[in-house]
Amino acid sequence: MPLICKVQGICNSSQSVSYDKNFMDVGLHPDDSYKPCVIGFEIVKLICHIFEVLTVPSVGIMIVAKQKPINEIVKMLEGTESVLVVGCNGCTGVYQVGGKKEADALKARLLESTNIKANVITVPRQCDRQMSLASVQPLVGDYEAVLSTACGVGVQILAEIFRDKTVIPANNTMFIGMREKELGKFYEYCKACGDCILFETGGICPVTKCAKGMMNGPCGGCVDGKCEVSFEVRDETGKIAQTIKNDCAWYLMYAKLKQTGMLNSFSMYRSPRDRSISDSPRMF
Numbered sequence: 001m002p003l004i005c006k007v008q009g010i011c012n013s014s015q016s017v018s019y020d021k022n023f024m025d026v027g028l029h030p031d032d033s034y035k036p037c038v039i040g041f042e043i044v045k046l047i048c049h050i051f052e053v054l055t056v057p058s059v060g061i062m063i064v065a066k067q068k069p070i071n072e073i074v075k076m077l078e079g080t081e082s083v084l085v086v087g088c089n090g091c092t093g094v095y096q097v098g099g100k101k102e103a104d105a106l107k108a109r110l111l112e113s114t115n116i117k118a119n120v121i122t123v124p125r126q127c128d129r130q131m132s133l134a135s136v137q138p139l140v141g142d143y144e145a146v147l148s149t150a151c152g153v154g155v156q157i158l159a160e161i162f163r164d165k166t167v168i169p170a171n172n173t174m175f176i177g178m179r180e181k182e183l184g185k186f187y188e189y190c191k192a193c194g195d196c197i198l199f200e201t202g203g204i205c206p207v208t209k210c211a212k213g214m215m216n217g218p219c220g221g222c223v224d225g226k227c228e229v230s231f232e233v234r235d236e237t238g239k240i241a242q243t244i245k246n247d248c249a250w251y252l253m254y255a256k257l258k259q260t261g262m263l264n265s266f267s268m269y270r271s272p273r274d275r276s277i278s279d280s281p282r283m284f
């Protein structure tokens with residue numbers, strides 16, 4: 001019987017592999033009677049590989065995450081005999097928190113400190129269901145659990161696809177931002193508020209960059225262009241390692257709007273944010 005696959009259309013191949021409900025779950029096959037096609041499966045893997053080679057170096061702004069302390073990861077793995085560490089070459093891979101190198105390093109640390117059998121596979125983007133399925137499916141059957149080095153989206157996608165597996169997050173997902181190379185730090189740029197006002201604020205986000213999230217600033221606490229609220233960087237034990245004085249977002253905004261002849265935007269009244277827009281779960 002011809003097999004239908006959204007990846008490659010109609011397939012008469014006799015090479016179909018045995019049916020797996022996971023394929024249904026990601027929408028590759030619309031009916032229980034259809035089976036996954038080996039050729040289609042290989043095509044997805046090839047696309048993943050090309051995507052990985054072509055796109056990874058160009059990603060700039062992204063979801064920022066940082067690895068959990070190893071003790072916390074080991075604790076979540078208690079009672080598990082085998083784990084597949086799944087790296088992500090998307091956001092977390094680009095800034096070297098969850099790519100292949102980091103997934104390999106995590107596996108090495110697990111082998112050092114536990115008796116768990118571990119292996120590594122890397123996905124171009126774990127947040128892409130089809131890529132994750134095509135990359136992880138061939139190996140996952142041999143492992144009790146999956147340890148993801150992606151952001152929270154990637155972890156949830158793996159949990160959805162591999163419903164019979166315990167999926168463990170290796171990272172804490174922090175924010176949408178980017179790394180300032182010179183300072184060697186990650187900075188938050190967007191809270192995904194759902195109602196972007198960057199046009200009227202000179203491209204500077206008050207929701208994210210103003211410590212009080214003021215819609216009509218400045219607050220009066222700005223001293224020499226610096227925010228009155230200090231930012232504390234903590235180490236792994238929770239102790240304050242550094243205190244940083246950020247620029248006042250509204251000070252920056254004034255300078256930018258003045259430069260672009262848009263100061264009328266600075267003084268206009270903005271209504272409080274409609275937080276219902278960003279109530280979770282969101283979809284559109």
Ligand code: SF4
Pocket residue numbers: 189190191192193194195196197198205206207208
């Ligand atoms: S205004 Fe909202 S959408 Fe725009 S950058 Fe700020 S948080 Fe993001």
Ligand code: SF4
Pocket residue numbers: 209210211212213214217218219220221222223226227228229247248249250251
């Ligand atoms: S000083 Fe500026 S950035 Fe800091 S809270 Fe006040 S308005 Fe916001």
